[in-house]
Amino acid sequence: VLNTSSPIADAVRAALYRKGLPFINSLNVRDLSQIRDYLQFITLALDFETIRVKHVKELFSNYNGFFKKGKEEFLLSKQTEADMRSRGWELWKVMRDIRSMTYSEVCEAICDRRAKIQVGILINDLQVADTKITSVNLNEVKYAVDNVNELHHNEEIPEEEKRGVLLVDCNNSVYIDRPVVFYLGMEQDWNKTLIGKQYIDIEDETDKNVARLNALIQQGQVRYYFVNSTKGGKQARPCMMFDLLYRKPMDSFSKMCGKLVKGRWHKEEEQQMPEDLSRGIVTDKTFNGKFSKSSFNNYYSCPRRFMYGLFLTTPEEKNSEFGTLIHSFAELYVCYPQDVEDLGLDHFVDMISDSYSGLSSPMMEGLDRAKIKQAMWTVTRYIDHLGIKDVPLDTPLSVKKHPNRFMIALGKEFTSSICEQDLESDKYPVHGQLDLFWNGLITDYKTGSPSDVKSIAEAMTPGSNVKYPEFQAPIYLSLSLEKGGYRKEFDLFYAMDNDAVSIVDDVPITSNVRYIRLSEKSIKDTIVSSEGFRSYLSVALSKNLRGNVDAIMRVIRDMASEEITSWDQDVALINNIADSLGLNRTKTNSETISKGLRKIAGCAEGGLLRYGDTLEITSGFLVSVMDYISQMHSKMVEQSREGFPALPRGRCSECPYFSVCTKGTIDDGGERGE
Numbered sequence: 061v062l063n064t065s066s067p068i069a070d071a072v073r074a075a076l077y078r079k080g081l082p083f084i085n086s087l088n089v090r091d092l093s094q095i096r097d098y099l100q101f102i103t104l105a106l107d108f109e110t111i112r113v114k115h116v117k118e119l120f121s122n123y124n125g126f127f128k129k130g131k132e133e134f135l136l137s138k139q140t141e142a143d144m145r146s147r148g149w150e151l152w153k154v155m156r157d158i159r160s161m162t163y164s165e166v167c168e169a170i171c172d173r174r175a176k177i178q179v180g181i182l183i184n185d186l187q188v189a190d191t192k193i194t195s196v197n198l199n200e201v202k203y204a205v206d207n208v209n210e211l212h213h214n215e216e217i218p219e220e221e222k223r224g225v226l227l228v229d230c231n232n233s234v235y236i237d238r239p240v241v242f243y244l245g246m247e248q249d250w251n252k253t254l255i256g257k258q259y260i261d262i263e264d265e266t267d268k269n270v271a272r273l274n275a276l277i278q279q280g281q282v283r284y285y286f287v288n289s290t291k292g293g294k295q296a297r298p299c300m301m302f303d304l305l306y307r308k309p310m311d312s313f314s315k316m317c318g319k320l321v322k323g324r325w326h327k328e329e330e331q332q333m334p335e336d337l338s339r340g341i342v343t344d345k346t347f348n349g350k351f352s353k354s355s356f357n358n359y360y361s362c363p364r365r366f367m368y369g370l371f372l373t374t375p376e377e378k379n380s381e382f383g384t385l386i387h388s389f390a391e392l393y394v395c396y397p398q399d400v401e402d403l404g405l406d407h408f409v410d411m412i413s414d415s416y417s418g419l420s421s422p423m424m425e426g427l428d429r430a431k432i433k434q435a436m437w438t439v440t441r442y443i444d445h446l447g448i449k450d451v452p453l454d455t456p457l458s459v460k461k462h463p464n465r466f467m468i469a470l471g472k473e474f475t476s477s478i479c480e481q482d483l484e485s486d487k488y489p490v491h492g493q494l495d496l497f498w499n500g501l502i503t504d505y506k507t508g509s510p511s512d513v514k515s516i517a518e519a520m521t522p523g524s525n526v527k528y529p530e531f532q533a534p535i536y537l538s539l540s541l542e543k544g545g546y547r548k549e550f551d552l553f554y555a556m557d558n559d560a561v562s563i564v565d566d567v568p569i570t571s572n573v574r575y576i577r578l579s580e581k582s583i584k585d586t587i588v589s590s591e592g593f594r595s596y597l598s599v600a601l602s603k604n605l606r607g608n609v610d611a612i613m614r615v616i617r618d619m620a621s622e623e624i625t626s627w628d629q630d631v632a633l634i635n636n637i638a639d640s641l642g643l644n645r646t647k648t649n650s651e652t653i654s655k656g657l658r659k660i661a662g663c664a665e666g667g668l669l670r671y672g673d674t675l676e677i678t679s680g681f682l683v684s685v686m687d688y689i690s691q692m693h694s695k696m697v698e699q700s701r702e703g704f705p706a707l708p709r710g711r712c713s714e715c716p717y718f719s720v721c722t723k724g725t726i727d728d729g730g731e732r733g734e
């Protein structure tokens with residue numbers, strides 16, 4: 061006895077079938093999984109061009125056809141034989157050719173022996189076996205299956221299946237002609253809804269249903285009641301009719317039965333109580349893996365988010381796929397520029413846009429091609445601009461965990477150690493993979509929206525509550541410092557920056573780059589010695605000052621304090637600057653100079669100097685960030701024994717793990733409650 065429209069019905073039938081136990085469905089044709097699957101298969105096949113793998117994945121597996129992992133978001137029509145296993149390709153071809161096939165041909169092609177009998181009876185009954193499939197006649201078949209009771213399956217079951225386990229619908233049965241009865245579920249899905257049924261006296265009908273249930277649960281000579289102890293993380297709740305039957309609230313099965321027996325799959329574990337209730341259960345197992353830039357970003361955002369990040373993937377399939385392919389293309393161009401030149405960008409766009417277009421709407425295909433080509437084009441320009449040459453092809457593709465897909469397609473066997481290089485720090489608990497490390501310069505390709513240096517600076521400042529913290533620059537700079545041979549520069553290259561104008565105008569590729577440089581001086585010395593900052597000021601300062609940047613810097617170097625925020629109030633400094641520029645010490649001139657000093661100080665904050673597309677990081681700042689990361693790491697190791705607390709810096713609703721996070725259920729209503 062079970063709810064025949066719940067997934068458990070199919071599971072029971074499948075289990076009986078596997079064990080070779082004959083069974084009888086006292087169900088309607090529409091309830092039979094074989095019929096449902098067959099009709100669903102044809103329905104989806106009629107939309108073959110627009111559906112995605114995720115829509116058919118489960119259905120295919122019912123027919124013993126499988127897809128390779130990670131294909132869910134791709135268009136089904138773009139899949140190839142290599143993307144599937146077992147019968148997948150056979151089923152795919154049936155879907156593709158559905159409009160040229162008849163109902164019996166599809167039945168023959170996809171159904172197993174048992175399903176063939178059931179589907180065969182149905183399509184012969186409806187006289188559509190030799191009809192070519194169209195949306196119109198499919199709707200007629202579906203209508204008949206849903207509404208014509210004469211299609212009742214019991215009358216047609218094969219002789220060998222007339223004896224056996226009787227599957228009974230909990231909502232429509234009373235007397236069961238069997239000696240042993242199994243009751244499955246008995247939860248909320250056994251409720252019979254009467255709301256919205258006109259002309260029915262609800263009270264009367266409810267009484268009848270309760271009486272029916274009372275009789276139903278006492279059938280046979282031996283009875284087994286199978287229930288869940290929990291459902292959806294909560295205690296399983298018996299069907300509401302039991303409340304009426306017992307005339308009191310029955311909110312758990314233990315109230316109904318004094319002797320609950322656990323299934324043999326249930327393992328009894330000793331209950332553990334934490335010694336200190338505020339700290340949870342402490343285990344001996346610790347996790348002390350090093351931080352990558354993304355795992356640290358997660359930890360910084362919320363320790364629990366870090367934990368989820370260790371074993372769950374986020375649904376950012378589309379962006380990561382685009383990012384991965386642009387990174388792969390960049391690696392190819394660094395190693396084999398001649399091949400890219402000979403074959404042309406379109407060749408590579410064709411190669412990937414087939415699978416990439418499947419990730420966004422099919423109607424976006426044209427735009428996606430343009431987007432991919434644009435990103436590839438800017439990548440080639442940037443790499444040309446770096447003047448990379450004599451690249452060592454010293455790493456076999458076979459040792460790579462994710463070998464470059466373009467190189468495989470071109471039959472290459474080697475990549476270069478200057479691309480996708482893994483570095484691990486001995487000094488700090490961090491590791492990282494550098495996209496490109498050439499001639500002492502690190503480059504990271506970015507395929508998302510471009511950031512300005514102000515946001516980049518904020519995102520790497522401990523204590524800031526930005527939406528997307530990003531500590532990549534300090535982590536990578538310190539990794540490359542340890543490695544040696546380093547130019548103290550880290551380029552963030554935004555492949556999609558200036559995409560609207562760069563086709564029309566000849567925008568220099570350097571405008572897609574944000575430069576992060578390391579300065580081994582104090583912030584004041586960085587300000588006075590930076591050539592880049594001087595040229596920035598020679599445009600950004602007011603008319604009276606911009607022509608005299610060198611003179612201003614000389615005075616600052618000689619007499620300004622390290623406290624840069626006080627410069628605009630420092631009368632002696634202001635007067636000296638006025639003197640060195642040959643200006644009278646008037647109020648207006650003092651104000652102009654004070655404003656200029658404020659502007660200079662405004663570019664420098666917390667050990668960072670930012671101007672134009674450049675961010676200079678002082679070594680003091682770098683060391684303080686890396687020390688901070690080390691402290692956070694020790695904290696993380698400790699928390700790995702006690703549990704990672706939910707301490708979100710931002711809004712939980714923006715966290716990629718929001719849907720799985722248990723914070724809601726454990727929240728004590730504190731200030732951080734979402």
Ligand code: SF4
Nearest residue numbers: 362365708712715721
């Ligand atoms: S949902 Fe909130 S508490 Fe949970 S992991 Fe994300 S940020 Fe942390």
